[in-house]
Amino acid sequence: MIHQTAIISPDAVIGKNVTIEAYAIIKDHVTIGDNVWIGPHAVIDSFVTLGDGCRIFQFAAIGAVPQDLKFGGEESCVKIGNNVTIREFATIHRGTQLGGGITQVGDQCLVMAYAHIAHDCHVGKQVVLANNATLAGHITIGDYAIIGGLVAIHQFVKIGDYAFIGGTSAVSKDVPPYVIAAGDRAVLHGLNRVGLKRHGFSEQALSALKKTYRILFRYGLTTTEAISRIRAEVELCPEVENFISFIQSSTRGVIR
Structure with missing residues (x-):
């Protein structure tokens, strides 16, 4: 009609x-x-x-x-x-x-x-x-991402798959897949575990992503050192490979 x-x-x-x-x-x-x-x-x-x-x-x-x-x-x-x-x-x-x-x-x-x-x-x-x-x-936003109310994202930023950006955040660097980010300027707040479980991620994948996150952002390593350690210590499921690929391809730098 x-x-x-x-x-x-x-x-x-x-x-x-x-x-x-x-x-x-x-x-x-x-x-x-x-x-x-x-x-x-x-x-x-x-x-x-x-x-x-x-x-x-x-x-x-x-x-x-x-x-x-x-x-x-x-x-x-x-x-x-x-x-x-x-x-x-x-x-x-x-x-x-x-x-x-x-x-x-x-x-x-x-x-x-x-x-x-x-x-x-x-x-x-x-x-x-x-x-x-x-x-x-x-800006590039990955699949299944959630961008909260009143969020402002800077030019050329990339947001990874399944990421969650909390409301009123200001995002000026790339946000990896599978994580929660919030604040002005936005910083990481761990894995988006609730969202990942809702989307049916296996416990095996969640465990591998948790280890990957810790090595990248909690051990004080350079990106090159962290990725080498991940490849040596973490089971390389597709989700981990996606995480690593995102980090390596970032041109603006990744929030921490």
Whole structure:
């Protein structure tokens, strides 16, 4: 059902069983999947793709040009996965040429009210951004991460899979997978054991991650020394390998 007051570009591609409520605006070069609901006064700007089953609540704005002084009007886009919920007044901006031109949100994410995803961010699947969470440009968020309310994350920061960032935190360095971080500036508060158990992590994996965490952050070793010790002393399950790979690939440095 499309309300008679909705404004929809003839260039937009609308899937099956889509509801577009009163006064919503759908601009040029937009593709909307099947079974999507777009609430009243929502704005889907140009060069946006919405996957199947998305729910876009009232006054959300997706696809506006980036808040970046280097942006020169180049073509760029926003890609939203399947079954994503974007709540009231949330904003998601298009990418820039410098960042690859794409801002992306993975499947089954929840973007709560007033959250902001800036240009060139890449958000994994089943991520939760709580109210007023703010991502600056070029941020990468791993799968299943939870970003608490009023969190601010610096440009180019990477957040690992299954990480939990406590509310009102300011994050200026990379946050490894599987951990809890909180504070201004954010520091580590141990493994996200509750979250990992909820996601079905085995006791074997939890034990290996606990040993890995201690060696990296509690023994006073350099990163090279810690990784060598982990490889010698810890059972190298995929979760530990992911942890090590994240640490080694960090360019901003990792919080401690």
